Amino acid sequence: MHESWINHLVIAPLLLPLLIGTLLLLARRTLSLTIRRTFNLAAILGQLILAVELLLLVSDGTILTYRLGHWPAPWGIVLVADRLAVWMLLVTALLAFFALLHAMQGTDRRSRHFHPLFQLQLLGLNGAFLTGDLFNLFVFFEILLLASYGLLVHGGGAARVRAGLHFVVINLIGSTLFLFAAGALYGLVGTLNLADLSLKLAHLPPEHLGPARIAALLLLTVFALKAALVPLHLWLPAAYAATAAPVAALFAIMTKVGAYALLRVETLLFGTHAGILSGLYPAWLLPLGLLTLVLGALGALAASTVRRQIAYLVVVSVGLLLTAFGLGTAAGIAAGLYYLVHTTFATAAFFLLADLIRRQRGALSDRLQPGPALPNARLLGGLFFITALLVAGLPPFSGFIGKFLILRAALAAPDWPWLVGIVLVTGLLGIIALARVGSLLFFHIRGAGSGAATHPLPQPGYFRAALPTIGLLTLCLALLIGAGPLLNFTDATAAQLLNPHEYIHAVLKPIGIQFAPEEFAP
Template sequence: MNHLVIAPLLLPLLVGTLLLLSRRTLSLAARRSLNLAAILGQILLAIELLILVGDGTVLTYHLGHWPAPWGIVLVADRLAVWMLLVTSLLAFFALLHAMQGTDTCSRHFHPLFQLQLFGLNGAFLTGDLFNLFVFFEILLLASYGLLVHGGGAARVRAGLHFVVINLVGSTLFLFAAGAFYGLTGTLNLADLSLKIAQLPPEDLGPARVAALLLLAVFALKAALAPLHLWLPSAYASTSAPVAALFAIMTKVGAYSLLRVETLLFGEQAGILAGFYAAWLLPLGLLTLALGALGALAATELRRQIAYLVVVSVGLLLAAFGLGSREGIAAGLYYLVHTTFATAAFFLLADLITRERGRAADRLVPGPALPNAGLLGGLFFVAALLVAGLPPLSGFVGKFLVLRAALAESVWPWMLAVVLVGGLLGIVALARSGSLLFFHIRGAGSGEPTHPPPAKGLPGASLPTIGLLLLCLALLIGSGPVLDLAEATAGQLLDPAGYIQAVLKPVGIQIAPWEAGS
């Protein structure tokens, strides 16, 4: 049992608690420094864990020293640590942007930020279905507070929709967990993997219903069509750093779908093998198509970026739906790319909005931007990344997904949807760039032709540039990253090591059925 596994949970929980208790006594600079230091610590922890699990080792932590499946267990394998590292890097740059003024709207921003990270890290590390529900609820609590941070009618309205829809999802989650517990007598994921494969024929029908309920919950979290309509309003209404952090939120649903697909409904599941894969591919392609149409029809830049997040979710889950090692590896590479690229775009949209005066982020002709060179260059790079054009990491991710699809019988459909969706995204972004940077409203319109430049814009753009540089690093290191992604995919498709590590006895001898023998 490695105590380092629980550190990514303890650090944000303890720091978040300290920030909450001292919110009236610590200065803003001290709160910022503490929050930033905690995130840097989480980055270092994720790197250390990645080194430990890089050879395929699965680390476990049994809370209270209770052995699985009776006790609560945390599990760190390649996939979980992969997500921890992406989350901590994203949070670092999102917080840097928030420190430019967004965090001054209330004393609760910094505690909520750490609480959000606590929920995210817990969702990735938990090895228990019920505790996944618990961490989802922590995410809901923190994300609602962050979503409405700063106030305003649009944020409150979007926040209420967000909460109501997610409460429905939480209810369905409890139904699904209860059904699985009634059928198998366990909620430990490793133990569930063994029990589902041994279900008698008369229990397969209820098991399918429970699996579909769980699919609906994770699809809602991931914004998979037709359960994606909450996302554009929520992401477009909230503040830029929160929207950037929320770029990982849909990946929690995608992570959960991938984990359950490979662990509970993999080849070892017998008649239920491939149950999720049959749904993920068509729904992923539908999500991609609807997201591309939404991006084309959007009249605000932030809403357009939110629809591009939906597009990325569609491509990601379609890749996972292929069910092959190549498809999952391509999806994992694309997951990192799209998280950083869309987050950078949200931060960039905030910089553009600051300089456009009353035109804000509306896709209409506006005043000439004083820093049009810097902003235009960043917009061009971000558009290339999100649209998946060469030579950047977005193109590599799409190419890997399409190459994996060529080995499957559905490749004509996937090729058509991905290429057409990409074309619509290019058209939408080209139109937005033209309206933002080339269609200048004259002085007779009542708006200043040249508004005063935003103070300190080059420094304010550093978090955006940092995220774009991470995409560049992903491109330069495509070889090692893809090797790790393929090793992760192989580990997921052969869950015997995960199951054995989790069900390994802790101080007592377990029965043969618990060891999977």
């Protein structure tokens, strides 16, 4: 393939959802539901093909760049596709495919805006992963905020509107802090290009170190809010528990956007090459990640509904993920990247499964109360058992591999000897919480009959309705079967992140900036 066409592939994951989303928005009153579904599904399949093609191109360590308007960085906006960015694109496309399949069972009938919002959400996600510019990251965060608010309140209802208002207000505060941080950094070094920022922050005059630290901590606050890191996590349980199941499943990747931004900034701007600014993020991420683990596990134990418990389990996964990233080692980052994919698919499958259960319990919905026997309890119970094993990180599934790798990386961190104990204890609390849910739903039977489900599963049967859930669980099984090659990839990705001179060279080589690569060695 010609080099220019290869570089054009970098912007394709943005153009495709933008064009399809715009078309669906403009023609929402004229296109039938079947056509809207077809366009949406085809666009996601196209994004999946693009992600696979880009993954093949960058798997050898190649970093692809696309200069919008052909303006070279740092003056122009640049998109960058490296192993980490493309890894996130692939996870997003796979998740979106199965979330949309579940939505096509009836959720998307409640508004003509669902399908355009779904594509605009993917535009924001893909853009956040590919951008090489801090201000452009802010722009894509705002696209995410607008689309996610529309999806959050999709279908209406007082609980969704209330959760949506909280979601918007909190995220607008985060956006304001983001602008303050970006403005402070631009005032200090005169650029917002991430590669150029990396060079200039590493050689910052001593008198500017104080403002630089403040700007860095503001960025940490913003990304921690997006990731739902304690104490900025309180918006998540209400929002995820109130929204529609396929939206909550898609939102499983939303917290990973914040984790991605933290990892990117930690390794590129405040890594070992950053002089006195190095180590700034791990000093915060480790204790906050562990605190998030503890409070998330306690929230899961205290939850009164299945969906709220899953939302708290998302918080738990964020805590473990950022604990791994906070170690700042190649082993910790590689383990975190593997665990990131596992927990995204597993929690998304859990949200879809909770919807299947809720629709069979009639007036009880997903409240954790004993009720009549569920119709087709064998299928639902089997899926719940597998999903619980995945989410809890028990063998023999991919969750166990991810948690084991994180624990192994933690054992090599002598400054945190009790880290392993916290991870194991919170894991035990998660198992207890999940066992309680399974017991109440499938064993504590009260009343006669089948429960008179108010929203029966679509015909011709339960199995077809459960296919999106089964698909996500199958992806978790694929993570287990392909663990060897995948771990090799995450190891290579971690090494590339901790050695950022390749990223900087790929972005800034058109303007001939010279620097010593040894300055950026891990």
